[in-house]
Every structure is written in C-alpha cells, then in structure tokens.
Amino acid sequence: MADLADLAGVSKITVSRALADSPLVNIRTRTRVQELAREHGYKLNVSARNLRLRRSHTIAVIVEMKPSSDRTMWDPYPLTLLGGISQELTSAGYSVLLTTRQGSSAAAVQAADGVILLGQGVRQDAVRLYDKLGLPMVVWGAKSVGDSHVVVGSDNRHGGISVAERFVSIGRRHPVFIGNPDHPEIAERLHGFVDELARHNVKPLLMRRDEFTLSSGVDAVHSLSRRKARFDSIFACSDLLAMGAIRALVELGHQVPSDVSVVGYDDSPLGASFLPPLSSVRQNWQEGGMLLARKVLALVEGQPAESEMLPTTLVVRAT
Amino acid sequence: MADLADLAGVSKITVSRALADSPLVNIRTRTRVQELAREHGYKLNVSARNLRLRRSHTIAVIVEMKPSSDRTMWDPYPLTLLGGISQELTSAGYSVLLTTRQGSSAAAVQAADGVILLGQGVRQDAVRLYDKLGLPMVVWGAKSVGDSHVVVGSDNRHGGISVAERFVSIGRRHPVFIGNPDHPEIAERLHGFVDELARHNVKPLLMRRDEFTLSSGVDAVHSLSRRKARFDSIFACSDLLAMGAIRALVELGHQVPSDVSVVGYDDSPLGASFLPPLSSVRQNWQEGGMLLARKVLALVEGQPAESEMLPTTLVVRAT
DNA sequence: ATGAAAGCGCTAACAA
DNA sequence: TTGTTAGCGCTTTCAT
Numbered sequence: 001m002a003d004l005a006d007l008a009g010v011s012k013i014t015v016s017r018a019l020a021d022s023p024l025v026n027i028r029t030r031t032r033v034q035e036l037a038r039e040h041g042y043k044l045n046v047s048a049r050n051l052r053l054r055r056s057h058t059i060a061v062i063v064e065m066k067p068s069s070d071r072t073m074w075d076p077y078p079l080t081l082l083g084g085i086s087q088e089l090t091s092a093g094y095s096v097l098l099t100t101r102q103g104s105s106a107a108a109v110q111a112a113d114g115v116i117l118l119g120q121g122v123r124q125d126a127v128r129l130y131d132k133l134g135l136p137m138v139v140w141g142a143k144s145v146g147d148s149h150v151v152v153g154s155d156n157r158h159g160g161i162s163v164a165e166r167f168v169s170i171g172r173r174h175p176v177f178i179g180n181p182d183h184p185e186i187a188e189r190l191h192g193f194v195d196e197l198a199r200h201n202v203k204p205l206l207m208r209r210d211e212f213t214l215s216s217g218v219d220a221v222h223s224l225s226r227r228k229a230r231f232d233s234i235f236a237c238s239d240l241l242a243m244g245a246i247r248a249l250v251e252l253g254h255q256v257p258s259d260v261s262v263v264g265y266d267d268s269p270l271g272a273s274f275l276p277p278l279s280s281v282r283q284n285w286q287e288g289g290m291l292l293a294r295k296v297l298a299l300v301e302g303q304p305a306e307s308e309m310l311p312t313t314l315v316v317r318a319t
Numbered sequence: 320m321a322d323l324a325d326l327a328g329v330s331k332i333t334v335s336r337a338l339a340d341s342p343l344v345n346i347r348t349r350t351r352v353q354e355l356a357r358e359h360g361y362k363l364n365v366s367a368r369n370l371r372l373r374r375s376h377t378i379a380v381i382v383e384m385k386p387s388s389d390r391t392m393w394d395p396y397p398l399t400l401l402g403g404i405s406q407e408l409t410s411a412g413y414s415v416l417l418t419t420r421q422g423s424s425a426a427a428v429q430a431a432d433g434v435i436l437l438g439q440g441v442r443q444d445a446v447r448l449y450d451k452l453g454l455p456m457v458v459w460g461a462k463s464v465g466d467s468h469v470v471v472g473s474d475n476r477h478g479g480i481s482v483a484e485r486f487v488s489i490g491r492r493h494p495v496f497i498g499n500p501d502h503p504e505i506a507e508r509l510h511g512f513v514d515e516l517a518r519h520n521v522k523p524l525l526m527r528r529d530e531f532t533l534s535s536g537v538d539a540v541h542s543l544s545r546r547k548a549r550f551d552s553i554f555a556c557s558d559l560l561a562m563g564a565i566r567a568l569v570e571l572g573h574q575v576p577s578d579v580s581v582v583g584y585d586d587s588p589l590g591a592s593f594l595p596p597l598s599s600v601r602q603n604w605q606e607g608g609m610l611l612a613r614k615v616l617a618l619v620e621g622q623p624a625e626s627e628m629l630p631t632t633l634v635v636r637a638t
Numbered sequence: 639a640t641g642a643a644a645g646c647g648c649t650a651a652c653a654a
Numbered sequence: 655t656t657g658t659t660a661g662c663g664c665t666t667t668c669a670t
C-alpha cells in the first residue's frame with residue numbers, strides 16, 4: 001500500500017480510502033488509485049485489515065461428523081444447507097470456515113466473528129461446548145424448551161401433522177412411525193404425528209430404528225410382519241427408510257398404496273424417481289442455510305435474531 | 320498477552336514463547352503461563368499472528384458449483400473428499416476456507432496459503448483463473464497432457480480397463496458405455512474401456528448422456544432398445560445411471576445379469592443395497608481428500624509434489 | 639480533500 | 655533463560 005501511495009503520489013491513507021471507495025477521496029484520485037492497484041496486482045492483506053478492525057469477516061461452520069453410520073451431516077441433503085450458507089455469507093462479504101467437531105478447537109475458530117452449528121444428533125452437549133467461545137451462535141435443529149439459543153430448523157412438528165392429516169383423510173386407522181426419536185428433530189415429527197392422530201382417536205405404532213438406511217426400512221417392515229401387527233400406513237423418517245419399507249412390503253405381497261400408504265421425509269430426488277414415486281415431506285434446505293447465515297450476521301452486527309422454523313410441505317406422489 | 324505478561328511477572332515475548340511451548344522457556348515458567356492463560360480465558364489473536372508470520376494457516380477449498388443439474392460437487396459422494404481434506408488439514412493445524420466458484424474472488428481467498436480446486440466440470444478455465452492468484456494449488460480431477468499442475472484423482476482409466484476386463488472375461492461381446500465424456504474424468508474411463516476392449520477386438524457402443532441421474536439411465540436403455548441395438552453389457556458412469564439402466568432393462572423384460580451385465584461407478588451405499596446389489600467401480604474419496612490436503616501442504620512448505628492417481632477397484636456384486 | 643501519527647496483537651532478531 | 659526493539663499492513667483519530 002505504501003508502494004502504491006508512492007506510485008500515485010499520495011499517502012498510504014488515501015490509497016486505503018480510495019480502495020474502500022470512500023467518498024472522502026476525490027473521484028479522480030480514487031479511480032486513478034484503483035487502476036494502479038489493478039495494474040500492479042495489488043492484494044489487500046486481509047490479516048492486517050482484520051487485526052486493525054478486530055473482525056475476521058469469517059463465520060465458522062461446525063459440522064457434527066459422527067463416525068457412526070447414523071445420519072451425519074455429510075449426507076447428501078443436509079449439505080444443501082452448506083450451499084445456502086455459503087451463498088448468503090459470501091454475498092455479504094463473509095467467508096466460511098469449515099470445521100468438524102473434532103477440529104473445532106483450532107485457533108481459527110475462535111477468530112471467527114460467529115458460529116453456525118450444524119448437527120442433528122444429540123445437540124445440547126455440542127451447543128454447550130461452543131457456547132464457551134462466547135461468539136454469536138446459531139444452531140440448526142429443533143427448538144427445545146428452555147433453550148435460549150437461536151435455532152433455525154424446519155417445522156418438523158408440522159411435517160408430522162401433515163402426514164397424520166393425510167392418513168386420516170384417506171381413511172387409514174393403523175399407522176406406523178419408523179425412525180429414531182432420540183434426534184430432537186425426529187421427536188418433533190413423531191409428536192406432531194401422534195398428536196394429530198390422537199384428535200381422531202388413532203394411535204400409531206412406533207417402530208424405533210436407529211439408522212436411516214434402506215435396509216433399516218426393510219427390516220422394520222419384516223419385523224412388523226413377523227409380529228403380525230395390523231397396519232395400513234407408514235410414516236418413515238427418511239426417504240431411504242421409506243424406500244426400504246416399500247421394497248419389503250412388495251416382497252411380502254402387499255400393494256402400495258392400496259394396502260399400505262407410505263410417506264417418506266426429505267423429498268429427495270431419489271425418492272421422486274423411485275418406482276413408485278415416493279410421497280414425502282419436503283423441507284427447503286437451501287432456504288434454511290440462507291436463513292442460518294442471515295441470523296448469525298444479524299447477531300454479529302449486534303442486532304437481535306429470533307429462532308425460526310421453516311415450513312414443510314407434504315408432496316403427495318404415488319405412495 | 321501484555322496483561323498475561325504482567326500477571327506472570329514476565330515479558331510479552333516470554334508469554335508468546337511459553338504458549339508456543341518453546342523449549343527456550345524454563346519449563347516451570349512455561350506451565351505457569353499456560354495455566355494463567357487457561358484460567359483467564361486468554362485467546363490468541365489469530366489475525367495478529369497471521370500478520371506477523373505472513374501466513375494464514377488457511378487453505379481455500381474452491382467448489383465448482385454449477386447451477387445446472389450436471390453432477391456438482393454438492394452431490395453426496397464427492398463430499399467425502401471434503402471430509403478427507405478437512406480431517407487432514409485440521410490435524411496439521413490448518414483451517415479450511417470453503418468457497419464456491421462464484422464467491423472465490425473474495426479477499427479471503429487471496430489470504431489463503433494454498434488452494435484446493437474441486438471441480439469435475441470443464442476444468443481448464445477454472446484452473447487458469449485461480450492460477451492467477453499465484454498460490455500453491457492442487458486440483459482434483461483427471462490429469463491431461465501438457466498440464467503442469469499438481470492433479471490428484473482416481474485412476475479413471477484403470478477403472479474403465481477393469482470393467483472391460485470383467486466384461487471380456489465373462490464372454491460379453493457387445494458392451495455399451497453410458498456417460499458424458501466431456502468431463503475429463505469420464506473421458507478417461509471411456510478411453511480405458513475402449514482401449515482394453517480393442518485388445519480383444521470388441522468395440523463398445525457409446526450412449527452419450529449428459530446427466531448423471533436415474534432417469535437418464537432409464538432413457539439410455541429405452542433408446543438402445545428403440546433402435547434395436549444389440550448389447551449384452553453396460554458400463555454406466557455412475558451408480559444412479561446404472562440403477563436407471565437396470566430398471567429399464569427389467570421393464571423391457573431383460574434379465575440382469577444373465578442377459579445383460581451392468582456395472583456402475585462410485586460404489587455408493589445406495590447401489591450396494593439396490594436390488595439386485597450393483598456391481599460398481601469403487602474410488603476412495605476419503606483417501607483422495609487426504610491426499611489433496613497433503614499435497615497442498617507440501618507445496619505450501621516449499622516441498623515438491625507430484626500428481627498422483629488413486630487406485631480404483633471393481634467390486635463385483637450381483638449385476 | 640488529504641495527511642501524520644498511532645496502534646491493533648503478535649513474534650523474529652538480536653541483545654543481555 | 656529472559657528481555658528489548660522493531661515492524662508485519664492496515665485504518666481510525668485528529669489535524670491541516
């Protein structure tokens with residue numbers, strides 16, 4: 001910058017101001033300096049600026065990457081979240097520092113202006129851990145009572161309700177829920193489902209399955225059949241589970257959807273091109289990511305931010 | 320740090336050294352300072368350190384995120400790459416700055432010590448663009464002749480060869496290749512496939528399909544059938560394509576694998592739990608990510624680094 | 639409209 | 655083994 005100042009015959013500070021497009025600087029000097037900078041390939045030293053401004057213009061995104069075969073954030077659809085976050089932060093002039101939970105103790109995370117915590121697992125411990133950083137933080141997941149953090153998530157409860165409504169409206173009386181309610185988000189879906197059904201005096205069967213895989217869905221249905229359970233509809237907590245369930249149903253000679261209706265979750269492209277095309281609850285991950293980003297930025301700038309749930313929609317296809 | 324120095328009754332530099340665990344500092348002073356730092360919640364100012372050291376300890380990972388429905392890096396499997404990169408960089412004390420191609424002009428990217436370019440598309444333009452940053456750079460993809468960059472990728476050519484070998488060994492004489500050879504990586508697979516088949520006087524049919532989707536696979540087979548092409552084996556460039564092809568084959572009354580053998584690519588969990596379980600070429604993304612990371616770090620430290628191709632394995636299942 | 643001085647928090651080089 | 659000095663490259667405050 002000093003060199004540039006010499007070249008332009010002005011002082012360092014004028015260069016600084018010119019590059020920041022400050023109206024304090026005469027328009028002609030400004031453009032001249034900017035051109036000079038371009039010509040000479042001048043690169044602003046970000047560290048120096050950050051030191052001076054005491055701001056890193058960086059948001060740390062912490063991904064809970066469990067080693068288990070549980071649904072992790074490296075799964076396909078949640079990653080659209082990252083896309084949304086990245087898009088929004090970038091266009092606001094912030095960068096995304098990506099970390100896993102393991103590496104998050106690194107110095108660079110403390111340097112961030114804010115934190116976005118992405119994790120669907122048992123959340124409270126992670127939240128407490130990062131709270132200690134004392135940075136503005138926004139969490140993706142389900143809002144639990146007495147939790148003072150800003151949480152963004154999709155309206156899982158409403159997702160469950162909408163499936164219950166659908167089942168009731170097509171005359172189903174013996175629904176099954178497949179999933180792992182240890183995840184707060186899944187628990188919400190279950191609660192919505194159960195509560196809405198209860199209003200119609202229907203009580204669903206809970207098939208607890210920890211993994212979100214195809215074979216887990218197959219297994220759940222086999223298990224239902226083995227114990228001769230009576231059921232006419234299945235709400236599975238992921239499209240993969242739902243597809244597994246359908247496969248098992250077909251193997252066992254059931255018709256989908258005439259004998260048994262099946263609804264999945266996530267509305268993945270895969271489910272949509274499944275045979276038969278899967279009915280599923282859609283959540284808008286991209287939008288969720290953008291919202292997360294906007295909320296941290298608000299907090300970073302000292303503005304208030306509220307928790308917010310994104311709407312979910314039941315997409316009815318052939319199952 | 321100055322405060323800490325006062326507290327400990329030493330100078331700033333001693334604190335600096337103590338926190339860096341320098342053997343120059345007496346072990347007792349060292350531990351005392353470290354404890355004081357912990358107690359008082361001292362946080363190193365990363366920007367200041369970066370400014371002083373002229374190093375950001377950050378590697379920018381640039382993801383080519385095309386708006387098209389082409390295979391993008393936000394697809395499930397390539398993301399395991401990110402996992403590998405992140406793991407390796409983190410444990411080396413580096414952070415990952417995640418950017419998409421759009422946002423990559425941001426100041427923060429220039430501040431990185433090195434760049435990892437992740438993109439499967441038409442690569443040369445992207446490479447040229449980031450070359451201008453003058454930073455150590457490593458590219459994921461296929462090595463093309465006359466390209467002086469460090470490229471890490473999986474041995475796509477060998478992947479193609481191994482499928483050809485398999486087809487020949489089980490007596491197939493009329494193979495089909497489904498995929499988009501505009502991607503350098505796919506082109507490599509095709510070349511390996513064609514060359515190896517040629518050694519056995521077999522010439523495959525190329526079914527060019529731009530999208531890597533299930534329906535694209537369905538469509539390719541329908542098209543083959545419509546034009547009454549003769550074929551007894553299919554090498555599809557992704558598991559999704561392969562699954563679509565199988566679905567279409569079954570619909571058309573063909574038996575898999577007795578009438579037609581099908582091999583996919585990526586060995587995705589989904590393919591493995593497909594019915595019938597899909598044969599597929601496995602590439603080790605995780606390992607690839609780690610390798611990419613190690614190569615940039617080498618370059619950053621001024622050591623030489625060579626391009627490297629990771630081995631691929633044909634996993635034979637039921638198709 | 640421009641500039642001079644000061645300092646953000648850290649560490650490398652050179653003393654002591 | 656510890657400390658002093660200097661300076662990384664930038665921007666804010668206060669002149670001019």
